[in-house]
Amino acid sequence: MRFRTLGDVRVGAVGLGAMPLSIEGRPDEARAVATVHAALDAGVTLLDTADSYHPPGGAPGEGELLVSRALASYGGRKDDVLVATKGGRGRTADGGWTVDGRPAHLRRAAEASARRLGGTPIGLYQLHKPDPAVPYAESLGAIRELLDAGTIRLAGISNVDTERILLAREILGDRLVSVQNRYSPAVRESEAELRLCAELGLAFLPWSPLGGISRSSLDGASALEEDPEFGGFHRVARERGVSPQRVALAWLLTRSETVLPIPGASRPETARDSAAAAGLDLGAEERELLDGRPGDA
Numbered sequence: 001m002r003f004r005t006l007g008d009v010r011v012g013a014v015g016l017g018a019m020p021l022s023i024e025g026r027p028d029e030a031r032a033v034a035t036v037h038a039a040l041d042a043g044v045t046l047l048d049t050a051d052s053y054h055p056p057g058g059a060p061g062e063g064e065l066l067v068s069r070a071l072a073s074y075g076g077r078k079d080d081v082l083v084a085t086k087g088g089r090g091r092t093a094d095g096g097w098t099v100d101g102r103p104a105h106l107r108r109a110a111e112a113s114a115r116r117l118g119g120t121p122i123g124l125y126q127l128h129k130p131d132p133a134v135p136y137a138e139s140l141g142a143i144r145e146l147l148d149a150g151t152i153r154l155a156g157i158s159n160v161d162t163e164r165i166l167l168a169r170e171i172l173g174d175r176l177v178s179v180q181n182r183y184s185p186a187v188r189e190s191e192a193e194l195r196l197c198a199e200l201g202l203a204f205l206p207w208s209p210l211g212g213i214s215r216s217s218l219d220g221a222s223a224l225e226e227d228p229e230f231g232g233f234h235r236v237a238r239e240r241g242v243s244p245q246r247v248a249l250a251w252l253l254t255r256s257e258t259v260l261p262i263p264g265a266s267r268p269e270t271a272r273d274s275a276a277a278a279g280l281d282l283g284a285e286e287r288e289l290l291d292g293r294p295g296d297a
Contacts, residue, residue: 001043001278002253004260006124006203007154007177011082013253013278015046016271017207017264022053022063024095027266029066036070038268040081042275047071048180048205048262050086050128051113056095060109064116084124084178085113086158088131088139101131103142110146126156126180136164140171147175156180158207162196169200178203180262184211185233185248185290198256206252209261213248232289242280245270249277251290 001012016039021032036047053063064085071078087109090098100106106127114120127143130136146152156178157168168176179197181190183206190206197204213230230244233251237244245263252261265271282290 001275004203004258006046006082006156006260007174009082009123009154009177010080011046011260012043012275013260014044014249014275015048015084015205015260015262016044016274017262018047018049018063018067019053020264020266022049022055022066024055025266026055031267032066033070033073034268035265035271036067037074037076039265039271039275040074040076040078042272043278044271044275045081046084046260046262047081048084048086050089050126051109051116052086052089052091052097052128054091056091057093058091060090061112061116064113068117082123083117084126084156085117085122086126086128086180087113088128099129099131099133101127101129101134101136101139103134103138103145106139106142107146107151110151114151120151121153122151124154124156124178125152126158126178129159130164136167137171140168144172144175147172154178156203156205160193162192165193165196165200165202169202176202178205178260180205180207182206182208183252184209185213185230185251186211194256194259198258201258203258203260204256206259206261209252209263210245210248213244232292236282236286236290240280242276243273246273246277246280247282247290249274250280250282251287253278254282254287 003010004013049063051060154177158180183190194204233244237247263274
C-alpha cells in the first residue's frame with residue numbers, strides 16, 4: 001500500500017467508505033465487520049463514516065458505532081488507523097436527507113460522534129454539506145471552535161465549490177486538511193476543486209469514486225463491458241487481468257498526489273480489491289486513454 005497525507009497524518013492511499021455498511025441495504029453485522037477487517041488487513045488506514053449513515057428511522061450514529069465495534073474486535077495493528085466522520089446532515093423517516101449547519105447543532109453532533117467513536121479527539125471531522133439557511137462562515141466557525149476545544153484534531157469539508165474551499169482555508173488555516181466531493185470516471189464536475197486542493201496541499205477525497213463502474217462485477221464481466229462510456233477502463237482491466245473498479249481507483253490516484261479515494265464496500269472481497277488499486281501503476285498510454293472523457297475510448 002502506498003501512502004497519502006491528511007495534514008500531518010499518513011494514511012493508505014485508498015480508504016474505505018463505510019456508508020454501505022450502515023444504511024438501507026446494509027449487510028448483516030458479521031459481514032460488515034469482516035469487510036472493515038479485510039480492508040485493514042489490506043493496508044487501509046482511513047475509514048470514512050458519518051453520523052447520518054443509518055437507515056431511515058434509525059438512530060444517528062449507527063455507522064460510527066459499527067466502525068467503533070469493528071475496530072475494537074480487530075486483532076491486528078490499528079494505532080495508525082484514522083477514523084473520519086461527518087456532521088451536518090440527517091435522515092428523514094422516508095429515507096430523505098436533511099442539512100443542518102447551525103453552529104449549536106454541529107457542536108452537539110461532534111460531541112456525540114466523539115462519544116460513539118470512543119472519545120476525543122475525533123481524528124478527522126468533516127462538515128458534511130453547506131446549509132443554505134446558515135452562512136457558511138458561521139458553520140465553519142463552529143468547526144474552528146471544535147478544533148480549539150480539542151474535540152476534533154483535523155477538519156475537512158464536503159460538497160463544496162472553490163469559493164467555499166478558500167473561505168474554509170481562511171477560517172480554519174492549516175487545520176483544514178481535506179475536501180470530499182463527488183468525483184469519478186463518469187462524474188468530473190469537481191475538476192476545479194481537485195486542482196485547487198492540489199495547489200493548496202489539501203487531500204481530495206472523491207466520494208462515489210467508481211460511478212457507473214461500480215455496477216461491474218469483480219471479474220469485469222458485465223453489460224457495461226461493451227458500453228462505450230466505460231470502454232477504456234474495461235479495456236485496461238482486461239489487459240491487466242484485474243477488475244474495472246481497480247483500474248478506476250488507480251486512475252483516480254494519478255489525477256493528483258493529493259487524491260485519496262474512499263470507495264464503499266459491503267463485502268470483504270470488494271474491500272480487498274479496492275485496496276489493491278494502490279499497487280496498480282498505470283502506464284503513460286493507459287493514463288492518456290483514461291484521462292479523456294469516458295466516451296472517448
